[in-house]
Amino acid sequence: MNRKRKLSIALLIVTVALSLLYWCHQRIEHFADKPLNIEQETLFKLPAGTGRVGLEELLVRDKLIYSGRWFPWLLRLEPELAGFKAGTYRFTPGMTVRQMLKLLASGKEAQLSARFIEGSRLRDWLQQLQEAKYVKQTLTGKSEAELVLALGLPEGSSLEGRFYPDTYLYTAGTSDLALLKRAHARMDKILQEVWLARDVSQPYKTPEQLLIMASIVEKETGVAEERTKVASVFINRLRLGMRLQTDPTVIYGMGESYTGNISRKDLDTATPYNTYVISGLPPTPIAMPGRASLEAAANPAKTDYLYFVADGNGGHTFTTNLTSHNQAVRTYRQVQKEKNEK
Structure with missing residues (x-):
């Protein structure tokens, strides 16, 4: 085979390789820009220790993406997307695979909310917390006396009226006790402010x-x-x-x-x-x-x-x-x- 023919074959191989590389790159970009398969806001939990393969399996299992064929290639092409952090995240309609990975890498977990209305009672709050899907339950079955001790209050303290009604934001895994402590501290602060400004x-x-x-x-x-x-x-x-x-x-x-x-x-x-x-x-x-x-x-x-x-x-x-x-x-x-x- 003469030199000219060898060169032609080499150029052909390079051209095919470049074309294939371009095609693959386009497929990866198409995959990255494809919206997640959701029609409403969705909370997604990424367990601690989940690696690239595990994340791909979760996304496919939950039908958030149809296929993970291009998933590992995207992470290789854009390694900054591979630094995802454990947590519970909020996915929104129209969010692309790339945007989803950026969110997981940011560590910005979904902000959930617990709204306690004015005029409600302690028993209502405890029931609401017990029914909250993403709140860590630590107070189930505890008596009011046990709850007083858990809150670090003096023995015999009354809890009714001692929590400030408002909307409290939290991330998944926050405990019921942590939310009550925040509401108790808020009521203490506001009550003191009002007391100092009272008509004596x-x-x-x-x-x-x-x-x-x-x-x-x-x-x-x-x-x-x-x-x-x-x-x-x-x-x-x-x-x-x-x-x-x-x-x-x-x-x-x-x-x-x-x-x-x-x-x-x-x-x-x-x-x-x-x-x-x-x-x-x-x-x-x-x-x-x-x-x-x-x-x-x-x-x-x-x-x-x-x-x-x-x-x-x-x-x-x-x-x-x-x-x-x-x-x-x-x-x-x-x-x-x-x-x-x-």
Whole structure:
């Protein structure tokens, strides 16, 4: 074979090799730019110690990619994508394989959220945490006394009302105890701020008493502009030595026996929380109050109101004497009757 023929064959081989290399590169690029096979946000857990082969198997198993044929070649071509970190990540529709690998390499885990609403109780929080899929469960089956110790609080501490209702962000694997500690520290901070800014003429001896009042206000109204007036009613009653006579405290004292209605017998049955029977504030908060209720309890409106009743339209009618209150009750019942007849 002459030299010219050998050169031609060599050039042909090089051309074929370059063409194949180009084709492979194009296939790899196409694979890298292909969107993941998802139509909605998806949480993906990458276990610790997972290598390249393991990740490929997980992606194929979960049908996030159809085939892993080009996966190892992409990691060789772009080695910076191979430094993925263990964790739980949020994949979004339209995210490409390359974007997914960049996310795994960044270590930016999915931010999950737990929302605890104002007026909820400790038992509600514990149930919500127990049902949270990505929260590490460490408190299941623990009594309140055991929970107090787990939180590092003095023995005998009451936990009701001591956690601030809000939305808390966390990453998968965060423990239920860690979330409660954050909410407890937040309530301590906000309660202290509100206590220092309170109207010092109010009849509170401790921040705990203010917290108890705020929890009652929280349960009595969801109307923002009414909170300070509701607080004023209870403050005025305290100052006159009148019982608070607030239904939410009765309900709290009934515990699991409450089924949605309060009877006359319930109002007359003594419990530590039945403010139709006891004088003054109940022994602990009855719910988790938000900041608005805390501030209303700390700085109530200056009124002569001693009574309030629902007006049938989402708010309340406030009155200064029993005669006017009874009339407001009759009006409320009439409104309810008319609504039921429609």
